Amino acid sequence: MISYGWGNAAVGTGFTKSEHYVWGVENARELVRMYWADNNISFVKYSLPQGIANDISVLYAVSDYELLIGTKSKGLWIYDVRLMNSRQIFQESYIRDILCFSPSVYWVATENGIYMYNMDKNEIRHWVKDPHDIYAIQDHAIYTFFKDAEGGVWCGSYFRGLSYVPNALCNFKNYRPSKRYSGLEGTVVRELCKDNDGNLWIGTEDHGVNCFDVSAERFENYSKSHGLNTNNIHGLCIDNDLLWCGSFDSGIDLFDVKKKKIVHSFRAGDGKSNLKSNFVFTILKTRANDIWIGTDTGVQIYNRENNSFSDPIKGIRICNQLYQDHKNNIWVVCSNELICVSEEQEIVGRYSLDSGLIQSVMETRNHEIWVATSQGISRLDLSKKIFVNHILSEQNASTNYAFRILEDEQGYLWVSTGYGLVRYQPQTGTSYVFTTLEGLSENRFNVSSSLESDGFFYFGTINGFIAFDSNSFASNRAIPKPKLSKIICKGVNTERTIYEGSDGIGPVNYTENSLTFEFSPLTYTAPEALRYRYCLEPVDKGWHVQQGSYSFTYPSLSPGKYILRFQSTDYNGEWTNNETVYKIEIKPPFYFSWWAKLLYCVLAFVVLFMCCINGRSKSEKGRRTIYRR
Incomplete structure (x- = not known):
């Protein structure tokens, strides 16, 4: 090793993108740039910005002549040595480390949490410890970063060990009630809709409605204290400047979104033109500008001229959802039956589910009708008048309890369920289940709660709601090879480990011929979402597939030589070329030896x-x- 000194107390160094320079601080007063080429090394000195010369804690070179400078008491600075120009980015105490997360985004570790600095947008985000949020960083004092091969970041803290921020496959924005910040009020999100100004209206089952300014990310709540008859909202619909608020047991309130007040209410009555029930589950505004109401007694249509309701469609007992397709037919979800109503308000089709309940209905871009059910999702085959069921998960029954379906531009179906959010490929039948491990704040979603708007998907949960760009799913990420971590061999009265990740696998004695193989996926992003398969030649004639388990056993193997193969899928559910191969030999007894x-x-x-x-x-x-x- 060759050492090159540049004076006293070189506080920090950083590599530029060209990898030709190293920067340091000499005597706490000057920047020193070291350059090497063709075995020649040269040093160039630059004066430090005024006021921070004796306060530097860490450097990071973002280009050949531009550096981020972290200080002990004066925050983060950016310094262009060619122009001798510097400016403060933010003020914070003691910056410990700087990490380049992407070409324009830098993470900064401080004594007061983590800052994310976007140089291109000149934006700053601040992550701090929140005792009420289990997904927040667990300590204020962050000392160091490490970015792994998958792009996940390990954050080392002073008091609480490591926090891991995975490189999420899909960047979810989680909005949930917080005692620390003013924001969403109410936990159980039931309905979502947008007004003409782009504001998102959120109906909750426990705290009325919230108006969410999407651009400013600011919430305003309106509940019983603002004139609503109840806080339990089950149906929402925007009609120009009026927000129709259907409730669980208190009829309908009309809320003027401009004046921020209730302007009219409807309650159930005995008259022919009255609302038939106060239990309003869904409200739909059709392309013909009609308002349809779904209740526990059927469907009614609002008459704007005389401010009354009619019920021209007979034979519907309960309505959980109303949906309009491209032909202007209205689909009515009724427990285990799906009813199609024409523009002329006549029933033109009734389709029953063999078993289970229908939660919602939607139409895809190629005009297929799909329903979310208590047993997965089903496509309606109109020619045969039957439902074709699709299972979302073989491992978790709650994941097959589907609530709402949205389709992205690539034809994938995003399904909210009783356990996780599923990205489903209808053509191949492959699925990916997002849970809290992939960035969701809650695994349990809620019925009747989804919205597609401006390229974003919104889904309500029992603890707030999520928003994300479905096209940001990173499906092409490389998957590391799964690695064998341990082999346990068992005999009649013996059990021992013969392999723990070393290079070779020693011969196995014939008396300990029951082998258990344990492997590591070598991914921290979402290992439980991948499927794995293994094959032991010449014992197996094909592959064994499993998910969520990282061990398998072969009992009573005969003496001989074997080849073990195993591999994993990618995040689209397709098998990759990351096959791992191991050779194993079981020694015969001495009387069968060569x-x-x-x-x-x-x-x-x-x-x-x-x-x-x-x-x-x-x-x-x-x-x-x-x-x-």
Whole structure:
């Protein structure tokens, strides 16, 4: 090793993108740039920005002549040495480390949490410890970063060890009630809709409605204290400047989104033009500008001229959702039945589910009708008038309890369920289940709660709601090879580990021929979402597939040589070329060993030879006896 000194107290260094420079601080007063090429090394000195010369804690070179400078008491600075121009990015106490997360985004570790600085947008985000949020960083004092091969970041803290921020496959924005910040009020999000100004309206089952300014990310709540008859909202619909708020047991309130007040209410009555029930589950504004109401007693249509309701569609007992397709038909979800109503308000189709409940209905871009059910999702085959069911998960029954379906531009179906959010490929039947491990704040979603707007998907949960760009799913990420981590061999009264990640696998004794293989996926992003398969040649004729488990056992293997193969899928559910191969040998007992077999051959030859000699001797003796006679 060759050392090059540049004075006293080189506080920090950083590599530029060209990898030709190293920067340091000399005597706490000057920047020193070291350049090497063709075995020649040169040093260039630059004066430090005024006021921070004696306060520098860490450097990071973002280009050949531009540096981020972290200080002990004066925050983060950016310094262009060519122009001798510097500016403060933010003020914070003691910056410990700087990490380049992407070409324009830098993470900064401080004594007061983590800052994310976007140089291109000149934006700053601040992550701090929140005792009420289990997904927040667990300590204020962050000392160091490490970015792994998958792009996940390990954050080392002073008091609470490591926090891991995975490189999420899909960047979810989680909005949930917080005691620390003013924001969403109410936990159980039931309905979502947008007004003409782009504001998102969120109906909750426990705290009325929230108006969410999407651009400013600011919430305003309106509940019983603002004139709503109840806080339990089940249906929402925007009609120009009026927000129709259907409730669980208190009829309908009309809320003026401009004046921020209730302007009219409807309650159930006995008259022919009255609302038939106060239990309003869904509200739909059609393309013909009609308002349809779904209740526990059926469907009603609002008459704007005389401010009344009619019920022209008979034979519907309960309505959980109303949906309009591209032909302007209205689909009515009724427990285990799906009813199609024409523009003329006549029932033109009734389709029953063999088992389970229908939660919602939607139409895809190629005009297929899909329903979310208590047993997965089903496509309606209109020619045969039957539902074709699709299972979302073989491992978790709650994941098959589907609530709402949205389709992205690539044809994938995003399904909110009782456990996780599923990205489903209808053509191949492959699915990916997002849970809290992939960035969701809650695994349990809620019925009747989804919205697609401006390229973003919104889904309500029992603890707030999520928003994300479905096209940001990173499906092409490379998957590391799964690695064998341990082999446990068992005998009649023995059990021992013969392999723990070393290079070679030693021979196995024939008396310990029950082998358990344990492997590591070598991914922290979402290992439980991948499927794995393994094959032991020549025992297996095909592959064994499993998910969520990282071990498998072969009992009572015969002596011989074996080849173990295993691999994983990618995040689209397709098998990759990351196959891992191991060779294993089970030693035979000594009486079946090669030298024993050789000895057997020699003994057999000796015995055969002796038999031949003895036979020839007897024959010769017989001939002599005959001759003498």
